[in-house]
Amino acid sequence: MRRRSxxxxxxxxxxxxxxxxxxNADERTNGPAPANRRRAPLSAGARAERRLGWALCAPAVIxxxxxxxxxxxxxxxxxxxxxxxxxxxxSKFVGxxxxxxxxxxxxxxxxxxxxxxxxxxxVAIQFVLGMALALTMHRALVGRGLIRTVIxxxxxxxxxxxxxxxxxxxxxxxxxxxxxxxxxTPLSSQVWGIAxxxxxxxxxxxxxxxxxxxxxxxxxxxxxxxxxxVDGATAWQRFTRVMLPLMKPAILVALLFRVLDAFRIFDSxxxxxxxxxxxxxxxxxxxxxxxxxxNLGVGSSLSVLIFLVVALVAFIFVKGFGTAAxxxxxxx
Amino acid sequence: MATIASTPGASTPGASAPGTTARGRRPxxxxxxxxxxSAANLLILGISLxxxxxxxxxxxxxxxSITDGSFIPNEWTLENYRGIFGESLFTRALLNSLGIALIxxxxxxxxxxxxxxxxxxxxxxxxxxxxxxxxLIAMFPQISLVSPLFNLWRQIGIFDTWIGLIIPYLTFSLxxxxxxxxxxxxxxxxxxxxxxxxxxxxPLQAFLRVIAxxxxxxxxxxxxxxxxxxxxxxxxxxxxxxxxxxxxxxxAIAFFTGASQFAQPIGSIAAAAVVITxxxxxxxxxxxxxxxxxxxxxxxxx
Numbered sequence: 001m002r003r004r005s006x007x008x009x010x011x012x013x014x015x016x017x018x019x020x021x022x023x024n025a026d027e028r029t030n031g032p033a034p035a036n037r038r039r040a041p042l043s044a045g046a047r048a049e050r051r052l053g054w055a056l057c058a059p060a061v062i063x064x065x066x067x068x069x070x071x072x073x074x075x076x077x078x079x080x081x082x083x084x085x086x087x088x089x090x091s092k093f094v095g096x097x098x099x100x101x102x103x104x105x106x107x108x109x110x111x112x113x114x115x116x117x118x119x120x121x122x123v124a125i126q127f128v129l130g131m132a133l134a135l136t137m138h139r140a141l142v143g144r145g146l147i148r149t150v151i152x153x154x155x156x157x158x159x160x161x162x163x164x165x166x167x168x169x170x171x172x173x174x175x176x177x178x179x180x181x182x183x184x185t186p187l188s189s190q191v192w193g194i195a196x197x198x199x200x201x202x203x204x205x206x207x208x209x210x211x212x213x214x215x216x217x218x219x220x221x222x223x224x225x226x227x228x229x230v231d232g233a234t235a236w237q238r239f240t241r242v243m244l245p246l247m248k249p250a251i252l253v254a255l256l257f258r259v260l261d262a263f264r265i266f267d268s269x270x271x272x273x274x275x276x277x278x279x280x281x282x283x284x285x286x287x288x289x290x291x292x293x294x295n296l297g298v299g300s301s302l303s304v305l306i307f308l309v310v311a312l313v314a315f316i317f318v319k320g321f322g323t324a325a326x327x328x329x330x331x332x
Numbered sequence: 333m334a335t336i337a338s339t340p341g342a343s344t345p346g347a348s349a350p351g352t353t354a355r356g357r358r359p360x361x362x363x364x365x366x367x368x369x370s371a372a373n374l375l376i377l378g379i380s381l382x383x384x385x386x387x388x389x390x391x392x393x394x395x396x397s398i399t400d401g402s403f404i405p406n407e408w409t410l411e412n413y414r415g416i417f418g419e420s421l422f423t424r425a426l427l428n429s430l431g432i433a434l435i436x437x438x439x440x441x442x443x444x445x446x447x448x449x450x451x452x453x454x455x456x457x458x459x460x461x462x463x464x465x466x467x468l469i470a471m472f473p474q475i476s477l478v479s480p481l482f483n484l485w486r487q488i489g490i491f492d493t494w495i496g497l498i499i500p501y502l503t504f505s506l507x508x509x510x511x512x513x514x515x516x517x518x519x520x521x522x523x524x525x526x527x528x529x530x531x532x533x534x535p536l537q538a539f540l541r542v543i544a545x546x547x548x549x550x551x552x553x554x555x556x557x558x559x560x561x562x563x564x565x566x567x568x569x570x571x572x573x574x575x576x577x578x579x580x581x582x583x584a585i586a587f588f589t590g591a592s593q594f595a596q597p598i599g600s601i602a603a604a605a606v607v608i609t610x611x612x613x614x615x616x617x618x619x620x621x622x623x624x625x626x627x628x629x630x631x632x633x634x
Binding site for chain 2: 049064068072074078146149153158159160161162166203207214257266282299314
């Protein structure tokens with residue numbers, strides 16, 4: 001049995017913690033790489049290389065930070081102030097009052113619950129369907145290329161457009177699906193509204209999940225599966241005992257991507273229900289607060305809270321499950 | 333790319349069919365398997381296409397028959413398409429969408445290539461921090477930026493302008509660009525550059541004739557992914573614009589009111605949706621191999 005000869009993978013957290021001090025991980029992973037002069041005092045060439053590296057990355061870093069770090073800081077500042085867009089001159093420092101307003105409001109907790117429900121259910125369905133699709137593509141006798149092409153169609157369709165497609169499918173009198181449940185109008189009740197939102201989300205993003213899992217599936221050595229088969233493992237055992245453990249890094253990355261992406265769901269809900277019938281996600285709530293209630297102070301404290309929740313989820317994935325940073329060290 | 337495309341060894345017909353090597357039964361078993369796979373393909377094809385086909389159908393229906401709920405239009409008309417192309421609300425939005433997405437794409441690929449080249453080829457401290465940062469940004473909840481950017485953009489006067497959308501698009505597409513490009517750049521045999529120079533090429537020639545052609549596929553892939561991302565965005569488009577001047581198509585669709593005051597906008601919305609979807613679909617189908625490679629390049633260790 002062949003063991004994969006990769007160096008142990010590193011998590012994003014570790015990667016960031018080690019960022020300052022150069023290690024020799026690069027040489028290890030890149031094989032016989034050039035530029036192995038780190039241990040010696042820096043030569044002029046190495047210094048020039050560093051400078052070039054920084055210079056080349058600087059523009060991208062500046063753009064990224066200018067539009068994320070600074071606005072988030074600004075959002076923190078705004079969230080501590082009373083700031084109603086209708087009375088901009090009346091703005092003043094109010095401490096944590098905005099947070100108190102949000103955290104004691106049932107709207108926030110409901111939106112959070114709806115978002116979590118949508119995220120958990122849709123990612124769970126995506127995972128199961130995506131895995132089925134990935135296995136299908138991996139094993140397909142005919143049409144492997146066709147399926148891979150076809151499942152890219154949902155990816156290529158603008159989310160808003162797809163959402164309109166679903167909305168008109170369920171609209172009473174117009175849609176081909178509207179008669180499916182008798183007189184029920186799915187888009188005007190909370191449970192059915194959320195179900196349709198999840199359906200739209202699953203339809204749109206399962207392909208992405210399937211492709212990530214398919215790439216992970218390619219890492220499972222065929223010999224290992226054959227060996228397990230010879231040893232008498234059933235198909236299910238081969239799947240759960242051999243494939244899944246080997247695919248774990250790919251699965252975790254795919255889940256992390258999908259969970260955080262599903263958490264910020266906005267487009268489909270905006271089109272399908274506009275947040276009516278208590279189907280608001282946190283993103284919809286934040287948007288409404290800014291553009292309907294025109295309350296920049298409370299809107300900003302929502303922004304900060306959503307950011308904190310997302311950061312917490314990412315932290316749990318990286319530290320708790322050991323999800324490795326995609327594109328980080330540890331690849332070829 | 334190779335990791336996905338090539339598993340030619342996998343010829344077992346289905347994981348749950350043990351011992352299909354009994355000679356006599358093989359042809360019929362294979363035929364059943366083929367039928368099964370074809371059925372699966374058809375099912376997936378249908379599910380993937382239905383919402384789009386429904387919009388296509390709606391876009392060809394007349395106002396009178398739009399509520400008949402029939403999947404195939406009973407009366408066909410091009411009126412919806414004529415309507416939206418006669419309205420500046422849509423044509424201007426199409427121009428905005430194209431311009432904003434193209435400019436963002438070019439900038440993201442240029443800046444992303446510089447950073448990805450550094451990450452793939454140069455040794456410098458801070459590299460991992462950069463990769464970690466890119467990961468964080470890729471996951472960033474966009475709504476958290478909408479409130480502060482809305483206020484900032486109004487203060488510095490770029491609210492409701494192209495540049496006001498290009499900047500956030502750039503921010504969110506750069507991490508994607510950097511991942512994808514550095515994954516592609518790692519695969520380039522950079523020694524060829526030196527070899528070409530030894531053979532008498534100038535550095536510029538070596539770059540243009542040897543390295544650029546090798547780097548081009550990765551850059552094209554990245555450009556497609558970034559373009560789709562910008563083309564797809566809705567949240568920034570409705571939050572940071574307020575007029576036709578810079579509203580993109582997804583945002584404009586949400587503000588459609590129909591050809592006349594009394595006409596249902598369903599037909600117009602469907603037609604507009606079809607117009608902005610078909611080119612992307614064609615693009616995606618043409619470049620599917622590359623898109624698959626690009627989408628999965630950053631996410632899987634191989």
